[in-house]
Amino acid sequence: MxxxxxxxxxxxxxxxxxxxxxxxxxxxxxxEVKLRPGLDVVLVPQTGDDSRAIAYGDFQAIDASSSPIRYRACFTTELTRDELAQSYTVLQGQKPRIAPGWFDCFDAQALGAELEAGTATAFLSVKNISYGVDRVVAVTDDGKGYVWHELNNCGKKAYDGTVVGETCPDLPVASQ
Missing domain, CATH: 1.20.5 (Single alpha-helices involved in coiled-coils or other helix-helix interfaces)
Structure with a gap:
């Protein structure tokens, strides 16, 4: 028993x-991320490092303080992918991160398929928003936009234990 x-x-x-x-x-x-009009959706121009706001609407986003790569957002824009690609930094080979199922505006599989098919374009939004993490914005042909955080080369090196190197900024000092 x-x-x-x-x-x-x-x-x-x-x-x-x-x-x-x-x-x-x-x-x-x-x-839920609070709306900050004019600051929520920004892109890095091809000719500079400072991000610039683009026109957007219907913005909704989530984030978590437990990890720098949990940020996800959705929005709409009147700007076309081609208009944006003429002025802003285009990224190649981006794969969106899966969002929680309850955040239903962000479908990473569908967005990934659109990026591969060429019906969506990924842009650099903010470089090193957190150490080793970049913000990526993707815009589709139908005017839908998506935002997520992705490890950059420095972040990948820092988290897998390889030597970071001189091209990366200094690692932040952990507070004890």
């Missing part, structure tokens, strides 16, 4: 821990 009780207790604890981990990963740390 004691063995059945212990087995049931272990199963209940495992299910509870699994549910807690799922909740923490998908729901707990995310917060």
């Amino acid at each position: 004691m063995a059945k009780f212990l087995a049931a207790f272990i199963v209940i604890c495992a299910v509870g821990a699994g549910a807690a981990i799922y909740y923490l990963q998908v729901y707990a740390y995310y917060e």
